[in-house]
Amino acid sequence: MLLTGEDIGALEKRYRGRFINAVTGVKSASLIGTKSKGGDENLALFSSVVHIGAHPPLIGFVMRPVHVERHTYKNIVSTGHYTINGVTDRMHERAHQTSAKYPAGTSEFEACGIEKVYLEKFSAPFCAESAVKIGCVLEDDIAIPANNTRLIVGRIVLLSVPGQYVHADGYVDLAAASVAAITGLDGYHSLNPVKRYSHAEPEKKLKQTFP
C-alpha cells in the first residue's frame, strides 16, 4: 500500500487511528500513576514514553489535548509528582483495561486489579508488580503546536529495578524481566531474548556482545 497525506486524511476515522498508531513501530507499555490533591489515586496506560536524557535523568511522554478533563494531567500539574511503571507480560490485559473511561474518583488500581505500593516518601502510587518503577517530578510541560498535544517531561527522583536484570555495564535486560511491548492501539507482545552489539565506529566491524 502506498498512501499520500491526502489518502490518509480520507481513511475512515477508526481505521486511520489504528493504522497511524501502528506505523511508528514498537512502543513501550507504561502505566502512569498519580494522586490528586484530594487523595484520589489514578492509573492510566501510555504507549508514548520516550527517553529524553540520562544526565539529568529525564523521561517524556505525550499527553493528548487537555481541553477535556484528563485525570493524569490534572494530577501531575497540581502535585508535580507521578510514577511510570513498566507493564509486564502478566499485567498487560489488566493494564489495557485502565484505558476504559472510569469516572474521577474511581481508582483504576482497584477497578482493574493492579496492586499499588508506595515507595519511600514519594507521594504518587507505584504498581507493585512492575519490574521497573520510576518516580518522576514534573520538569517541563510543553505544547506541541501541530495538534495541541503536550510533551510532559519528568526528572527521575526514584528508580526501582530488580538487580538480577541489570548487567554489569548498566544495561537492563527487559526481555528477562518480561517487559511487554505495544504495537498500534491494542496489540501486546513479549520480547525474544536480546542481542547486544558493541559501540559502532567507522571502518570497524561490530561485535555481538550478548548473549
Place this chain on the structure above:
Amino acid sequence: MLLTGEDIGALEKRYRGRFINAVTGVKSASLIGTKSKGGDENLALFSSVVHIGAHPPLIGFVMRPVHVERHTYKNIVSTGHYTINGVTDRMHERAHQTSAKYPAGTSEFEACGIEKVYLEKFSAPFCAESAVKIGCVLEDDIAIPANNTRLIVGRIVLLSVPGQYVHADGYVDLAAASVAAITGLDGYHSLNPVKRYSHAEPEKKLKQTFP
C-alpha cells in the same frame, strides 16, 4: 536496586547512560533518511520515534542538543523533508552501524550496506528493505528546556506498508513484518506474535480479538 536522583547522578557516566536508556521500556528502531541541500545522503538510527497524532498524521522524535553538528538535524531544517524507516530483524546489525561517527559527505547507506530507494517525487531517500517507510515534512521543531534536546514533529505525506501485514480494521502486524525493537542503547529484539484486545469499557470484560 532502589536509587534516588542523587544515586543516579553519582553513577559512572557510561553505566548511567546504558541504565537510564533502558528503564523507559521497549523502543522503536527507526532509520531516519535525509538529503542535504548539496545532495549528500544521510541515514541515522533513532530509538525515540513516538506517535503524536493520527489526524493530521504526526510523528515525533527526540534530537540530542544541536550545539555540535548533527547531519540529520541540519538536513531536516534546511530541506524540511525526511524519511522514517522501520528496522527489521534482518537489518538491525547494519542499522546499528549507522550510529558510528562518519564524516559529513559519507553516505551511511553505502558505508553500512543499506539499499536506498526514492519513492514518488519525495526528495529524501528511503530504506528499500524497510517494511514501513514514512515520508515526513517538518511541522514543529521544539526546544525541551530541561536538557536542550529538541522534539522534532513531522507530518506524514507518504506512507508505504505491505498490504499483507495490514488487518481489515487498519492495525499493522509489525511482528509478522519482522519489525525489530530496541532496549537500552544497543539491545535488539524480535517480537513474539501479537495479542490484541477489544476497546476497554468500565464494567465490561475485555475480549482477546486476535489471534
